[in-house]
Amino acid sequence: MSIIQMFITIAVVVLGTVLTRFLPYMVFTEGREIPMTVKYLGKFWRLLYSVFWSFIA
Amino acid sequence: MKSNRTSDGTERAGESGRTAVISGQDDKRGALRAMKTAFPKTIPVMTGYIFLGITYGMLMATSGFPGWLPALTALIIYTGSMEFLMVSILLSSFNPLSAFATAVMVGARHLFYGISMLGKYRNMGWKKFYLIYTTSDETFSVNYSADIPDYVDRSWFYFWVSLLDQMYWVAGSAAGGFFGSLITINLDGLDFVMTAMFAVIFLQQWMQDGTKLRSLFRDHICELTGIAGSVLCLVIFGPDHFMIPSMIVILAVLLIFRKPMEKAGYTLEHDTSASDHSENAEISGEGLSNNGNGGDDI
Numbered sequence: 619m620s621i622i623q624m625f626i627t628i629a630v631v632v633l634g635t636v637l638t639r640f641l642p643y644m645v646f647t648e649g650r651e652i653p654m655t656v657k658y659l660g661k662f663w664r665l666l667y668s669v670f671w672s673f674i675a
Numbered sequence: 676m677k678s679n680r681t682s683d684g685t686e687r688a689g690e691s692g693r694t695a696v697i698s699g700q701d702d703k704r705g706a707l708r709a710m711k712t713a714f715p716k717t718i719p720v721m722t723g724y725i726f727l728g729i730t731y732g733m734l735m736a737t738s739g740f741p742g743w744l745p746a747l748t749a750l751i752i753y754t755g756s757m758e759f760l761m762v763s764i765l766l767s768s769f770n771p772l773s774a775f776a777t778a779v780m781v782g783a784r785h786l787f788y789g790i791s792m793l794g795k796y797r798n799m800g801w802k803k804f805y806l807i808y809t810t811s812d813e814t815f816s817v818n819y820s821a822d823i824p825d826y827v828d829r830s831w832f833y834f835w836v837s838l839l840d841q842m843y844w845v846a847g848s849a850a851g852g853f854f855g856s857l858i859t860i861n862l863d864g865l866d867f868v869m870t871a872m873f874a875v876i877f878l879q880q881w882m883q884d885g886t887k888l889r890s891l892f893r894d895h896i897c898e899l900t901g902i903a904g905s906v907l908c909l910v911i912f913g914p915d916h917f918m919i920p921s922m923i924v925i926l927a928v929l930l931i932f933r934k935p936m937e938k939a940g941y942t943l944e945h946d947t948s949a950s951d952h953s954e955n956a957e958i959s960g961e962g963l964s965n966n967g968n969g970g971d972d973i
Contacts, residue, residue, distance in 0.1 A: 623769040628748060630771045631761065634778025635754050635785070639810050642789030643796070643803075652793055658933060659790055659926060 709831030716821055717839045720813045724843035725850075731758055732851020738762050742852040749848035753809060753841060757781045758848075783919055787926075788815045795819070799830045809837040811844075900928050 619627070646652050732745040740762075748758050757778055764774050788810050795818070796806050806818075817836050823829055881898055892899065908921040 619765060619767075619769050624765055626771055627765060627769065627774045628752070628761070630775040631757060631764075631778040632751050634775045635752055635757060635782040636808065638779060638782035638785040639789065639807050642786055642793060643807055646793050648797055655930070655933075656790055656793070659929060 705828040706831045706835075709827050710835045712824065712827045713832050713835035714839060716817050717836055717843070720817065720840050721843045723813070724840060725847035727755060728844050728847020728849075729851035729855065731755065732848040732853070733855030734759070734762055734851075735848075736852050736855045738766060740765065740852075743849075745852035746845055746849035749845045750841070753811065753844065754778075754782060755811070755844070780919070784812070784922065785810055787922055788812075791815070791819060795829075796833070799833070802830050802834045806833050806837055809841050811840060814840045901925060904928060 646656065728745075728749060731749070732742075735745040735748075736742055745758075748761055752758055752761070760777060760781065764777065789807070792806075792810070792815065796803055799806060814837050817840070818833050821832065821836070823832050877898070881895060887894070904925040905917070905921045908917040908924055911917070912920050
């Protein structure tokens with residue numbers, strides 16, 4: 619892999635990770651009300667993530 | 676000193692030059708105070724990130740990449756698991772589409788973190804972009820579970836946790852990349868500090884949701900769902916592939932059993948048409964609670 623190809627690869631990986639990070643905020647912009655189901659999932663997700671990560675980490 | 680900031684964190688139009696100066700000083704003091712509050716909460720992450728970062732930097736360096744590359748990827752990708760995969764991706768033939776698909780799959784968990792942080796990261800001004808960009812497993816854990824005192828500016832607190840965590844990771848990766856060959860200490864097992872951190876946060880949640888044996892299932896239905904879903908998928912998919920299936924299973928269970936859970940006492944307390952402050956509180960999760968236990972933020 620050449621240096622240019624290496625940087626293109628890094629760039630697309632950055633794009634992929636940034637997309638996953640920003641997508642929820644792009645869908646639910648500040649002016650838009652967050653649906654109750656999404657709030658519900660967001661709420662309970664916080665109760666679950668530490669269980670989950672205790673397994674993974 | 677009286678603050679000159681509005682409830683959404685933006686500066687009010689200056690009433691006089693003196694007020695503006697005082698406001699600027701307040702902002703600096705607020706930022707400093709937030710850093711003092713945030714730093715101790717990032718110490719477990721610091722320990723884990725620095726040593727894990729060194730491991731990553733060493734791996735990159737010993738794979739033939741320049742010493743600065745781990746620091747650069749740590750800064751701009753900032754997803755540990757993806758960066759470790761980058762070593763093999765960069766060593767294989769050029770395939771940007773596959774690299775992109777891998778990044779999306781590995782980063783899929785950020786979608787769930789984003790949903791949880793939607794409310795907390797509202798009205799963060801210029802800091803919001805950076806907060807979203809630097810969401811990681813550990814930063815999310817600290818920021819979501821942090822009990823931030825009233826006198827500390829929440830946006831600065833989140834900012835410092837995010838910045839410090841990222842700096843730990845970049846510093847560790849840079850050290851591993853540049854000086855990895857000089858390190859002869861065995862670092863195996865030191866990253867366990869992060870597992871310990873997640874376990875402690877879990878125990879805090881468990882204790883807060885109730886400690887009575889007779890109401891075990893009612894109080895801890897969420898935690899038990901998480902454990903059951905994770906174990907089930909661990910057995911079915913194995914340790915390398917159970918993460919995304921577990922998330923999907925857990926979310927599916929939560930959606931299917933939403934009504935029974937609400938009947939059991941887990942409800943949304945406030946109406947969405949509440950005032951600005953209470954709306955933010957509700958959206959950020961503070962208005963949601965197990966009725967049997969009152970407020971449930973850690």
